[in-house]
Amino acid sequence: MTPTLTCSSSATVLMIDDNPENLEYWSKLLRVSSSNYSILKAQSVRAGLDLCQYQKIDCIIVNLDMGDSPCFEVLLTLIPDRKRPEIAVVVLTRLRNPSLHETVLYHGAQAYLVKQLTSADALDKAIQKAVTSVASKLNETCL
Numbered sequence: 001m002t003p004t005l006t007c008s009s010s011a012t013v014l015m016i017d018d019n020p021e022n023l024e025y026w027s028k029l030l031r032v033s034s035s036n037y038s039i040l041k042a043q044s045v046r047a048g049l050d051l052c053q054y055q056k057i058d059c060i061i062v063n064l065d066m067g068d069s070p071c072f073e074v075l076l077t078l079i080p081d082r083k084r085p086e087i088a089v090v091v092l093t094r095l096r097n098p099s100l101h102e103t104v105l106y107h108g109a110q111a112y113l114v115k116q117l118t119s120a121d122a123l124d125k126a127i128q129k130a131v132t133s134v135a136s137k138l139n140e141t142c143l
Contacts, residue, residue, distance in 0.1 A: 011058035011131055012038045016048035016074065017092075018066040022115075026061070026092065026123070033120035037127070045074055052078065057087060059127050064093035064100070079108030085137060088130035092118065110134065 013030070017023050023041045030037060040055065042048035045066065051057070062074050079085045089109045094116065101112045110130035113123065 010036045010038055011127070012040065012056060013059045013061060013127060014040045014042060014048055014051055014055075014057045015061045016042045016045060016066075017063040018043050019063075022063065029120035030123060030127075033124040048074065049077055052087070058131050059088040059090060061090045061092050061123070061127070064091055064095055064104070075104070075107045075109060083137075085110075085134050088127070088134045090123070090126050090130050092123065 015023055015027055017026070020043060023043065027039045027041060030039060040051060040057070042051055045062075048060065048062070052060075060074060060078065075089060078087050079089065085108050090111045090113065091104050091109050092113045092115060094114065096114050104112050110133050111126040113126060
């Protein structure tokens with residue numbers, strides 16, 4: 001049986017975006033869609049990675065087009081083995097680029113969402129699916 005988020009469980013979600021308005025917008029939408037999340041916010045990749053050192057994070061939602069540093073640093077740092085990720089990563093970006101989409105998924109992200117095409121419910125479902133996927137892969141390695 002694979003773990004899933006239910007009304008009685010919660011997940012800690014870290015949102016990384018260098019635009020404070022985007023952070024506020026998406027965190028509000030996510031709270032409206034589901035009360036199952038504790039949402040943390042970081043305005044840089046470095047701040048987000050620092051939070052991961054001290055806080056248990058179940059899922060990271062990261063913007064691809066930030067000015068301070070490449071978001072691939074998140075993928076390469078947190079998912080050194082893309083076949084056995086220890087943390088769920090969902091990319092939420094304004095960039096509509098099929099080859100970038102494939103590259104991000106290849107490097108361990110569980111989902112690639114385009115902001116303009118994504119609803120709160122779609123983001124919620126992507127987080128749940130990503131967390132469940134990572135949990136099942138972790139369970140496989142423990143067997």
